[in-house]
Amino acid sequence: MTAVIAPPRLRRSAVARFVRNREALLGLVVLVVVIGISVLAPWLAPHDPNAGDPESVLLPTGSAGHLLGTDDQGRDVLSRLLYGGRGALVVATVSVAAALVIGTLLGLTGAFAGRRTSGVLMRVIDLLFAFPVILVALSLAAIVQPGPGVLIGTVVFGAVPYVTRIVYAEAKIERGKDYVEAARSLGASEPAILLTEVLPNLVSSVVIYGTSLVGINIVFTASLSALGLGIQPPNPDWGRMLAEGAKVLVTGSPGVATFPAVAILLVALAFNWLGDGLRDVLNP
């Protein structure tokens, strides 16, 4: 056999590709910093986030001892900001992770089940796809008390149809590819095909999509908390801070609501950037 063929090495290391993508790196750095701050908040915060001081109400940004000022109860905005991401990050991550698992299972079912099961399932998902999730939040708040449970339930309910559709669409494409038929003809069982042949081709899409979902839902749950459906006072939370700052925003203390808004925007963007970066790395 003289003509032995040498394919060129095309792979560049995944890490190198990730680092080359400046947005992705920035996203990762921001997230590491934010998570670090949230974990270390008790040691970093200069004041008790819930301790109001009637003597120093609505201090402006840059005041001595209160770098970002105080709110209308005299609580330190910086301290509340450092604590305020904890609930949002946990709620968004946990519920998106749950939605990814459920959505992936449903999507795979839709793509590989029989015509009838798949038809009914996907029709329901199509409807839920555009469903006003605020109704879910309101219903949940009516059934259980407003709180983190409402947020988690709402996010899961809202995200599952999206994940299902993406997994379904991709799995259907993959199912039509010859390698699935090849595996079947080479004696692989249906579960083995799903788990060892098809799933590896979907994981990257799911991870990428899940990353940006976390970002979107941090923004969304903040607004729910601001309405009073989510994390309850007096716990420091970015979303609650929006509502608390609303009263004083127009009267000359814009910082109380704006600092948490910027924090939310930054974290959400970081998740977006990270997702884009992962796309480059995982789908070269």
Add this chain to the structure above:
Amino acid sequence: MTAVLTVDGLHVDFPLPGDVVHAVRGVDLEVRPGEVLALVGESGSGKSVTAASILGLLPGTARITAGSIRFEGNELVGLPEKRLNVFRGAGIGMIFQDPVTSLDPSFTIGSQLGDTARLHLRVSRDEAREVGRTWLDRVGITDPERVLRSYPHELSGGMRQRVMIALAGLSGPKLLIADEPTTALDATVQKQILDLLLDLTGETGTAVLLITHDFGVVSHTSSRVAVMREGAIVEVGETAQVLGAPEHPYTRTLIDSVPEIGQRHSAGGQERRLLSAAAHTARVHLSSETDSPRPSPSPRPSPSPRSGRSPRPGGSAGLGDSTGPNVLASPAAGRPILEISRVSKDFTVGGLGTGRHKATLRAVDDVTLSVRRGEIFGLIGESGSGKSTLARLAGGLLPRTAGKINFDGTDVAAAGRELRRRFQYVFQDATTALNPRIKVGDQIARPLLRLGKATGRRQAAELTGRALDLVGLSAGYADRYPREFSGGQRQRVSIARAIALEPDLLILDEPTSALDVSTQATILNLLLDLKDELDLTYLFIGHNLAVIEFVCDRIGVMHQGSLIETFSADELFAADRQPATRALLDAVLPIGAPTTTKG
């Protein structure tokens, strides 16, 4: 006579992130009034990019970096869109490869023809409709009224390409650029469309620049031909001259790679392989492509296979120095290994919720056929004839509606592990037949373990290495992903996966139709070698009659779901062939011209 179109030193670049692909590197070309110039080359040679750059239709970020394109003395390079539009349609018309996507899905044919007529002929709405009707008539559409009212999706591929020709023709261009106009069509439609194109342009004296990869098309249509490779033109000349006595070794390799109808006969006592050893050496020198052909096991200088058409002397097969069991040995000797009896397959389409009425489509209709041990059985038919469905049924990939399929006496649907291993399926497109996320070594090794051919990882790896070696890839590439291989190499991996299991029967579903001709030749040679070395039986599905005739011992013809006849490959030209077989035979465009004054 001055040229209609002159291309001088054309360079086109595709900028990629951190890289630039030089798709066209200094092309010079001249199209003379009224002539048909064929621009021929393999995929990636830059022929379509050259064509697209003439009308400023380069995709995405591609840019002309140097050179000039003059149409009747007017420089086109660097013109803004607005000025280019003066020449588009009115001066230069264009026909594209895929008639399915090249027509606007949201407007009727009448509306699209009418818009073009009003743009170029400055006529009223009613007159434009009349022009449309006349042109549909001219392109051979028998019921223009219905077609005018139709949306593109309601027409067949051939009809749509006729509409495309009408669209390009009605503005009366001096030059027509046809980019692979028949590649997406069936062979029997291809000839009709090409003849229509030649008739129409002949009537009006329109020059044609025909882009193609098919030397049969070149021979059938063109007066001159330019051969393109890696962004440059390697040879230009009169078609008869170039095809008969190619000056450039690359041209010669390309021509020799194409099996011609009747070529099996000329192989005589030779091993039945494509590409002479001489041509092979020439190609190795020239080609930077990694997918070099596998040398023939008997590399003695031999006369070119297309040296004549003398029928194979009966019984003289195997007189050469071939090593393995003889390919041309009488196939009738083998016992049936695959028996298909009265098999049918229905598909259900439409139904509630799809917006279409529920209907049953019979893809395979009462087919009976048997493949004998040691032979290569070819199954041919147009697209939609049911040949691939039958192959999938035979491979146990689809449940059948009726009938029996036995492999070595056992029903394929009930095949256990040991039997399953013995008949293997090779798919048309290795790009999708291999899992992109799994290393090729694992893709070969997993079935070995699953079907009990290997008892442990060590043994599986060893067998994988051996299989890769057999198909001409080194065992070291087992830890690479499919995307790191070229198209031809991927098909080798796909074949390796099948033969690693040491099967008796390979079902080959158009294994070379996604490949370039030179790669096709090497894969066909590989398959013929493997058959000898491993004592295999092939069921070979194809749409190219020349390939089927060259490779196979017996041929079955599928037509509208039925197997209309079966015959020995030597009897292809017999007088009593069925009309559908004849149509396939008539559709073959031979390269035709006699080869050089060789040997």
Add this chain to the structure above:
Amino acid sequence: MTRQILWRLVNLVPLLFVISLLVFFISQAGPADPIKDVLSQKMSAEQIEQIRQAYGLDQTAWSQYLHWLRDMFTNGGGISLSVRSPVSGIVYPAFLNTLILGAATTVVTVVLGVLIGFAAGIRHGRPADRAAMLFVQIGSNLPIYWFGLIIIWLTAVRWNWLPAGGMHDLRGDGGFGDLLLHLIAPAFAASLVSMLIVARFVRAAVIESAQSDYIRTYRSQGFGRAAILGKHIGRNILPPIVNTTGLTVGSVITGVVFVETIFSWPGLGSVLLNAIAGSDYPVIQSGILLVAVVFVVVNLITDVLLDLLNPRLRHA
């Protein structure tokens, strides 16, 4: 075609049934005794039993459901637990106000979304496109609540262009012009998320269409850019526009509920939030059911429009 539309209508019936069951389930799954909160401590057991009977709480769940459903259609949705007046008198006016704001939000969503998406799409890859996409990315990650506050601060406080909230000027004539003036800011704020979704989809559709083979065919025939963009790309992106607009109905409704409290819009959102705080189940159920029905109807309209735009169904 007619068959297709009828089929979609038939599909609605089980869907509405399921939705009504789910909404009814809210009161069943809630705190064990929905009226306990509103009962006075001083009532006798007999009185309590009377009230329970009046509300039908002593019956089986199924007959309670039928009872509830009948109330929805005939008795104005039953009696509010906190206000002690028919639910319809509380919910319907608020619902109408929410519909007005929702319609205005949808208009802003479609107009701005299509404009941004189209403008970015035809400049694919150029600075204007990249700027638009950056705007879209930042916009879709802004908390809508804060965005609404900033809109008020800018338009009402800083520049004094628009009213700071409410639906009508108490001193004004309460006419249509006044209503429009009050609508601008909340509709714009509520459309933030949905508008950017539409913009993103339209941009993608424009790019896909512009790179399609059939547009290349038109270009090869010498059609001008304006004709191609206006007629052919325009026609081919209509279905995606309709589709995305239908898909954003959920985001529009959510956006409207979010901004209602900020802009003191007397809509269903505020009513529902108050009802939840007071465990007023009849109000919660009617409000949610109404919005869910609107959602289903909008979905139906979208599907029918898409059928009408699909040439493949035209001759069917």
